Amino acid sequence: MNTIKIITPGMLATVQDDGRIGHQGEGFLNSGVMDIFSYQIGNALVGNKSTDKPASIEFGVTGGKVKFSSSTIVAITGARVNAKLNDARVSQDIPILVNENDVLDFTQIIEGRFVYLSVAGGIQVPKVMGSHATTLAVNLGGFNGKRLKSGDVLNILDASQAFNYNTVKLLPKMPLNLISLIKTKKIRIVPGPEYDWFSEDEWQKLLNKPFHLGKHIDRMGYRIEGPMIIFKPENLLSEANMNGAIQISRDGQPIVLLADRATHGGYPVIAKVIISDLGTLAQWPQHKPIHFEKVSLNDAWLASAERAEVVQGIYKSKPWEILLHTRTMANKIKRFFRKDTKEC
Numbered sequence: 001m002n003t004i005k006i007i008t009p010g011m012l013a014t015v016q017d018d019g020r021i022g023h024q025g026e027g028f029l030n031s032g033v034m035d036i037f038s039y040q041i042g043n044a045l046v047g048n049k050s051t052d053k054p055a056s057i058e059f060g061v062t063g064g065k066v067k068f069s070s071s072t073i074v075a076i077t078g079a080r081v082n083a084k085l086n087d088a089r090v091s092q093d094i095p096i097l098v099n100e101n102d103v104l105d106f107t108q109i110i111e112g113r114f115v116y117l118s119v120a121g122g123i124q125v126p127k128v129m130g131s132h133a134t135t136l137a138v139n140l141g142g143f144n145g146k147r148l149k150s151g152d153v154l155n156i157l158d159a160s161q162a163f164n165y166n167t168v169k170l171l172p173k174m175p176l177n178l179i180s181l182i183k184t185k186k187i188r189i190v191p192g193p194e195y196d197w198f199s200e201d202e203w204q205k206l207l208n209k210p211f212h213l214g215k216h217i218d219r220m221g222y223r224i225e226g227p228m229i230i231f232k233p234e235n236l237l238s239e240a241n242m243n244g245a246i247q248i249s250r251d252g253q254p255i256v257l258l259a260d261r262a263t264h265g266g267y268p269v270i271a272k273v274i275i276s277d278l279g280t281l282a283q284w285p286q287h288k289p290i291h292f293e294k295v296s297l298n299d300a301w302l303a304s305a306e307r308a309e310v311v312q313g314i315y316k317s318k319p320w321e322i323l324l325h326t327r328t329m330a331n332k333i334k335r336f337f338r339k340d341t342k343e344c
Contacts, residue, residue, distance in 0.1 A: 002070035003034045006152040006266035008107055010062035012219075014144035015123050015154070018260075021133035022263045024240060024263050029094045031133040032259050033058055034114045034219060035279030037307055038078035042118030045075035045095045045316035054122030055132035057148065060219070063106040066117065070158050071099045073120040079112025079138065079283055089190030095319050112283035121157030130327060135260065167283070186293040187277050187284075190300055192269035197231045203294075205229055206270065211254065219260040222281070224290065231268055244273035244281075254282060276303035 006013065018039065020030025033039040039056055048267035057064070065082045076083050077091045083090050083106040090096055090104075100106060109115060125132050125143055134142025143154060198206075211226035229252050245257045246266035256273060257265075273281055274295065284290065295303075 001155045002158045003153045005067040006148050008065035009148045010064045012060035013148040014053050014123055014134040017055050017132045020133050023129050029135045032257050034079050034282040037279045038116050040311045041078035041186040042075045042116045045310050046073045046118050053280045056116050056118040062331045063109050063115050065105045065107050067103050068098045075118045078115040080110040081106040081115055082108045090318050091305045119156050124155035186291045187281050188274045188293050188295045189271040192271045192326040194268035196269045202229050213286050221255050221257045224254040238266045244278050245269045246271045274300040276307050
């Protein structure tokens, strides 16, 4: 079996996919990637079908360094990093051909928090309840349910196993401008289930005052600091926690629930971050002001459609086929020279 060896895992590296959907009511956390768009972009670049829920490696806070035992195609997406393949600079957001014993180093994150390494065919770990996602709290899924450490070896597919390539298409220009997604100025929200617990004055605080990330931020959620938001205390039964829900705690400060959120909670939810902006918030710089913008449900759907169109555009362009064609030609040339040498 072909493998990736973890040389440097960074602060928090786990195997993730788009989450363990459909089991929250049974008491299991969704988990999954923090930045779904970057995950989707990475897997599209290497040709993995989204319907297969391919597993990628998510590196949090710092990047990582890995070694490959065989040829394959990979992509680095998400947070901006300084990436090197065998000490030569390589770009993000493009498919990268790696060969046997190649070392890919992207330990230094320049901007953002979560970086994704996607591999042709996906990381080969078992599905648990239909997902490869790691839930660290209960050691479930992923690579033995644990964070990755130095020396761990993960199975992958060889490029020839991951693809069936008979045709080659030229790579058109792809409409990718992922750096600007991190540099956005506002996080879009829609009203939450308890939106009417809050007066117009409190809503104006949320929409017109700057907030910042607090000290307590992790995969469960981000505590946001800013003006106190007051609500009229009422009896609230525990309800299911949504990804991106903005709860208002007893101290009047917002908490944005994220991938490893609890299954249910009892704080009122004033609003919800739209799914298209969840990854942007996950990558948000510590000291950059956060401004919330209320949008309609229709606007939220349109934003999701725009992101989906970008991902589908990559699939249609099939960028990985150019690298596979290059590799095929290189192998043919190599075999030719070997044959020529023997005849001499």
